[in-house]
Amino acid sequence: MKYEAVIGLEVHLHLNTKTKAFCGCSTEFGNAPNSQVCPVCLGFPGSLPVYNQTVLDYAIKVALALNCKVQEYTKFDRKNYFYPDLPKNYQVSQYDLPLSIRGFLDIELGGKFKRIGITRVHMEEDAGKLIHQEDISLVDFNRTGIPLLEIVSEPDINSPEEAYEYLATLKSTIQYLDVSDCDMEKGSLRCDANISLRLAGAKTLGVKTELKNMNSFKGVKDALSYEIKRQTEVLDSGGKLTQDTRLWDAKAQETVAMRTKEGAKDYRYFPEPDLPPFIIKEDKVAEIKKTIPELPKEKMQRFIKDYGLSEYDAKALVASKKGALFAEECLKRFSDKNKKPVANWIIGPLAALAGSRACETSELGIFPESLVELIELVEKKQIISNLSGKVVLEEMVNTAKTAQTIITEKSLAQISDSGSLNSVIEEVIRENTKSVTDFKSGKANALMFLVGQVMRKSSGKANPKVVQELMRERLESA
Amino acid sequence: MSIDKKTVEDVAHLARIELEAKELEKLSKQLEHILAFIDKLSVLDTGNIAPTSHILPISNVLRKDEPRKSLPIEKTLMNAPDKQGNFFVVPKVIE
Structure with missing residues (x-):
């Protein structure tokens, strides 16, 4: 490769509190337009915001899980701009004294870990939703004021694959904390990307473009791949890149430059006078730190060590917290020292069944002891063949009967005598x-x-x- | 301290205010006076003083995550210049 891509990602994350950041309106998704609004989130004059304790706790939890330093003194600022989805004409955000700084997230690619720096995790609020029609726009403010975290990575990412892996690891890590459902389709996780190219080995950065409007992890990967190709062509033909914002068009599979007005990006940040600052003491941080469970990376390493699994298997098993809990129950119960068959059954047939039912492996109604019984019947006692085992597994999900019952009923047992x-x-x-x-x-x-x-x-x-x-x-x- | 017309025009644009030439002239002068007045603060040595973002000695004002009733839709839309069903209606703006 002649050029090296330099990529930084900016992730916006909804926190799953019951109420909005600054008022008691519900955050429930999918209700009638403007049914979850009040004078505070509509920005009526004279209303006063009060911050949600749980949002602050969750934000600290995420910051700690991403190895960030939580600042002792932090405050909100107003980011000023006019747009119809923003009733106050400013977004409450953080500028010079963010909640936390200097963290990292380790991602695993091809058996190797790479550390991606996290510049900052700060607190802000979401804007409303616009529905554009022919010559008017309809405004729904239900989403206005929903608590958001902005997670900014360092430009340590060097390929679309790494970007994808960073997002997958981030999502998995945050889901372990139970503070967000991280659902890109519902907009509870959104991602913008900055990307520039430089000659391989060069120290200075090239001209960057900002990519927006990707609505899946794959979209982020595709948009970055397209942008690498586009920028390479411009540079190779002796052209010059301009610093602009481009929108990903998933249908056309290309990025399109956005028209931006000169000087429009002057946000005139200033301290939010309606919200006093926060002083976060060490004991508070320590208290929240205690609530952080074993995270995917540590769990993966422990599965490798305790159960002798391969990196691939361990990583697949720990992707979700519930799935990891289920897998570990199975691994513990399986009476053989070699646990590989358990991983195979969960990652293979069980995951396929969960996939076809759009649920998690732990939600199929199969208890760990039942699955282990089946695996032992197939792999150790060789009562039934591997193929029949898969049939039995599906029947177990459909009927909640035990493997042994199904084998007897359908006379599936192998003849071994x-x-x-x-x-x-x-x-x-x-x-x-x-x-x-x-x-x-x-x-x-x-x-x-x-x-x-x-x-x-x-x-x-x-x-x-x-x-x-x-x-x-x-x-x-x- | 002098302030050029371009700066006043930019500030006016950011505040979405349209100014006529005469107003521009007048406001430029007024802004100059305001900035000159504020500039008096620069005689003080603030090198060792942390910036003040809040003047009241209070912090950590928080509430519990407990839902409260939102406004009924009639009240929400009562003063809306234009509405359609449950929605506020605004001129189409696409950024």
């Missing part, structure tokens, strides 16, 4: 004398053919491993 298998084997040998001769003259494939015949005669219920052993013994002894 040599007594009943031997008569079939004798039959097959009698009927396939040519293959028997082939095997004896050294054609190894003939064995598999004979095993296949036994499988067919038993309608697939014979245990193939046992059949193979018995068949080999029988042929070699004769």
Whole structure:
């Protein structure tokens, strides 16, 4: 690669408190327009905002989980601009004394960890929603004043893949804290990106563009890939890039420059006089720190160490907090030392079932002990084949019956006892004398053919491993 | 301290105020006086004083996360210059 991409991400996150940041209006999603508004969030003169204690606690929790330093003295500022979704004509945000600074998030790519710096995590409020029509716009202020965190990364990200991984890790980490549902579709997590190119190895930064309007993690990745291509072409053809804001058009799969008026970006920040500052003492920080659970990275490393799992398996199992809890219950109960089969069953068939039902693996109504029973029946006791196991698993989800019950009801059990298998084997040998001769003259494939015949005669219920052993013994002894 | 017309025009634009040439002249002079007055503060040495963002000695004013009733829709839209159903209506602006 001739150029190196330098990427920084700015994430806006809704906190899932019951009420808005500065008033007691509900934050519930999807209700009638303007049904969750009051004089404070509508910015009526004379109304006074009072900050939500839970928002401050959640914000500190996120800051700590992202390894940020929580500032002892922090305050709100007004960011002034005119737009119809902003009833006060300013957004309450933070400028020079943000809640927290200098953190980091470790992301894992191809078995290696990379540390992405977090510049700051600060508190602000969301704006309303505009619905544009032919020549008017309709305004819904239900979202106005919903608590937001802005999480700004350092420009430590160097590829679209890293950007994707940063977002996935950030989402997973925040979901562990139970402070936001991180749902990009509902707008509770949004992401803007800054990207510039420079010659590989260069120290100075190139001209950056700001990308907006991506509404999925994949959208962020695609927009960045497109922008790398576009900027490379401009630079290679000897052109000059201009610092502008571009919107991602997911349909056309391209970024389009936004028209911006000169000087429009003068926000004239000043301290918000209606909201006194916060003094956050060390004991408060320590108290909140105690409520932070084991986070995905630590959990992943512990799963590798305690259960001997691969990085890939461990990472997949810890992606969600509920899923990780479920997986660990299964891992603990599985009586074998090698826990790999448990990971395989959860990441494979169980995740597929959850995916088709749009829920988490832990929400399928299967208890860890039931899943482990099934896995042991398949992998250890070899009562049923792997394929039948998957059928049984689906039936368990549909009927809430145990694996053993389903196997008995559907008579799915494999035949493994040599007594009943031997008569079939004798039959097959009698009927396939040519293959028997082939095997004896050294054609190894003939064995598999004979095993296949036994499988067919038993309608697939014979245990193939046992059949193979018995068949080999029988042929070699004769 | 002098202030040029361009600056006054920019400030007027940011405040969404339209000024006529005569007003521009007058306000530029007035702004100059205001800034000159404020500038008197610069005789003080504030090098060792932390910037003041709030003058009252209070901090950590917080409320519990408990929902309260929002306004009924009739009241919310009572003074709206224009409305449609539950919505406020504004001229179309797309940034």
